[in-house]
Amino acid sequence: MNALRPLPALLALALAACAHSPAPPEATPPEGDPSSRPMPNVFGADSVPVRESFLTAPLPEHEIDSVATWTAPGGEVWLIATGKQTHQLVVYDGDTGDWKLTVGGPGQAPGQYNRPNGIAVFGDLVFVVERDNHRVQVQRLPDFAPVAIIGADVLRSPYGLWLRETAPGELEMLVTDSFMADYRTETLPPMHELDQRVRRFHLRLEGEALVATDAGHFGDTTEEGALRMVESIAGDPLHDRLLIAEEDVRVGTTLRVYDLAGNYLGQNLPRETFRAQAEGVALFACADGSGYWITTDQGRDLTLFHVFDRRELGYLGTFTGEQAAMTDGIWLDATGSREFPYGALYAAHDDAGVAAFDWQDIARALRIRRSCD
Secondary structure, eight states: OTTEEEOOGGGGGGSOOOOOOOOOOOOBOOOSOGGGSOOOEETTEEOEEOOOSEEOOOOGGGOEEEEEEEEOTTSOEEEEEEETTTTEEEEEETTTOOEEEEEEOBSSSTTOBSSEEEEEEETTEEEEEETTTTEEEEEETTTTEEEEEESTTTOSSEEEEEEEEEETTEEEEEEEEOOOSBTTTTBOOOGGGGGGSEEEEEEEEETTEEEEEEEEEEOBOSTTTBOSSEEEEEEEGGGTEEEEEEOOTTTOOEEEEEOTTSOEEEEEOOGGGOSSOEEEEEEEEOTTSOEEEEEEEOOSSOOEEEEEETTTOOEEEEEEOSSOOSOOOEEEEOSOOSSOTTOEEEEEETTTEEEEEEHHHHHHHHTOOSSOO
16 A cells, blocks of 8 residues: 555655746757658568657757646646756747756656656646656646655556546556666566566546555566566557557567557557557547547667557558657647647657647648547
8 A cells, every 4th residue: 555655745846846947948840851761661561751740949958758738727838848858847839849848857856867768647736757756746837846656665666657547536557667677788687577567557546645455466477468668658548458568679569559458459450560669658538538649769860669459450651750850759649739739749869858749730641530529
């Protein structure tokens, strides 16, 4: 029961709050003509170009890893990115890409981070995975006030997370835990220990507090289904499905398919789809069960964004941006905003910033639906 430690409100004063460094240049639209660049051939079909709506100004000192969005009560979209090297969160305007503020700093106190990686938002709560603090930190927006610390007693090397509401005021959180026997040589732990690759927590909202229970762990221990090097994870409750990125290129990088109970279903997305390394994953979900999975292939020159049918996991196509590369995490915000009425896909770009794609541009290029209507 002690996977989470509620934090008193007074600790908000200890938050390494809003370290307002000088504002970087404003985000600019990408330059260049994508038609002049030969596109990579993936899974038997040419990828199609989709121009980024914006690229944030480069901030390479942060080593941007993952992104999430939050819509403020007034409708403004905050685009929040994790900075692994500076141990901070970088906040941008989700419609323009302009820098807003920087939060946190290195340390173990509430409001500080140690190599933040995965990030997710539920309501006005932001969940930040800290690899080297071995925890998930929960803060309340817009002030980033500390709420809780989760998993510090069980997580070893956490990376990604996925949240879902299971009942009013109740959440389930899955966290990938990619601990190694030897990090320097990327030596994997014994196969029988890979049943701990994903940690499960049950969360309950009680007023301003958050109470959590460690609900165990899972991971297949067979050669085919084992999760050797994991980061991103996302789920689809309607189809009882999890997609979990297997990043170990030594066995073939792909996304493995599990059910919500944590059982490997004997299925992977086609390995031949991924040429570099499977990384981010996001779901465009419609109430009738239709929709699309978006996955990333972390190319050094250009990231390949592969799209699959939600129901059958059939391959539908691949697109690239003009510049977006080396993408780790992605976040699909399908709620719509001032600049993106049909939603936007945000992708970490080249460890230095974030690229934004208008969902209707992606839909037009791949001839898929731009909305659930």
